[in-house]
Amino acid sequence: MPDTLSEATRSEFDRDTSVRLREPGVHDADLSPGWAIGHALNGGYLLAVLGRALGKTLPHPDPFTVTAHYLSATAAGPAVVRSETARAGRTLSTGTASLFQTGADGEEAERIRVLATYGDLGALGDDVRTSAKPPIMPPREQCFSAQDYPAGPDATPEISKRLDLRLDPATCGWAVGAPSGRGEMRGWLGLADGRDADPLSLLMAVDALPPTAFELGLSGWVPTVELTVHVRARPAPGPLRVCVTTANLAGGFLEEDVQIWDSADRLVTQSRQLARAKLD
Template sequence: MSELGDALRLAPSDTGWTGELSNDWAIGEAVNGGLLMALATTATARSSEQAGGHVGPLSFSGVFLSPGAPGRVDLEPQILRVGRSMTSAQVTVSQPVDGAPVERLRALLTLGDLDRYVEPVLKTVAAPEIPPPDKCVSARGAPPSSLTQSGFLKRFDARMDPATIGWATGEPSGDGEMRGWLRLADGAEIDAIGLLLVLDSFPPVSFDLGSVGWVPTVEFTGYVRGKPAPGWLQLRLRTEHVAGGLLNEDAQVWDSTGRLVAHSRQLASARFRALVE
């Protein structure tokens, strides 16, 4: 089993499903939110299948209530409606803390047959032209920090467009954009559910604006538009509005054929040097 497959492994419980969060997918002391979203979607898809519903993730809209930590995690999906083409559901993700459940994430999902919505393409967004992976900068070569030394980053082979990595050497461009390539470090391919993890896998775009420290997600809405072809995934992150320590971060993911397979918008909280000095 791949590292990601192992991280998404679930067992039935009295209220839904249970899994195990690991430091291998943590940044600092918190488990990456993208992994929580992938776990929540996996649990919901399994419950939907048991209810005769759909399993392909079409949309995910979640609110993060507290940071995930290594240890047991409980997932409780509720199937709201099974239609002919789509299934609607909600899911809560919690962890036991001092004997009481603490909710980490609550989300609404729409599931369906992804292949049904791939064609015809009437309008789309083309991937930006960036250097190929072997001409980009590996994240493993970045200066040591809590980010680069995290277990989460070691799970990926990430290559950043040289034009967007000034922040890594203390010279952020201020453009608010990051671009690059991504694949799993163990060589396993990423499936449709894994795209939710990918959408939250790059360094926060706020780093390019001079933010410091952790950038927690407040709310996340993501869409999966198709099953990715094998090979490298290309990512672009941008922000259009930053004020009062909050920003929106828009992510787009293209597969190795150049097809847009996922995109998202999240509201995140960040600290900026201008605000903390």
């Protein structure tokens, strides 16, 4: 796949996460404001940019386990990703990647640091022993989209225009001022342009739903400290089901645990993030 942009043939997601090789291990990116939530770019979108750059540096194609620590707020615009291989093995390879932006002072500031192990999902056996059950939720057409948002679709974050997200009404109480008090968020998720999910877009998908903190009655910003994603299988075409749960909000921090199921009822991704909560 060429590194140059080919907008006619690429989805919004592919275009906006594309990176250009500057020199070995160094990729330039142009971060799109289309994935913003307020002034901040979505952490999952940024992880996909880092994941794409790291995948071009490591000898294996697919992210198996990716951890990101979010160091400072990333703005839309130019960025550079510096990647390094820590170990290249036969079936797995491990490396780091850091996203930098040049600040107002002309200095490069590190925004995000990633440590990840890649492999080849296509090379895995097809044995599956899963005791986890797909979420029970209403069919897609009975779920809420950004169009249904009480304050109107213009009040939803910019990223919502990139996504085809339909939230389970049972986890939408927050949108009408009646949060359930349960740390749960569930929805059907696709890309608005119809592009099917792949391992790279799963890195974005784990961070695409509104924070569970909203259903816990908190309304403030919930910045991610750390996010770890395990991609366990290539997703089948079709919409994903994304379930997020929070069991422990304590001392101003909470975890968000994510399962992503594909249209073939396969658990394709597990992730957990540690986030800070602004307590009311």
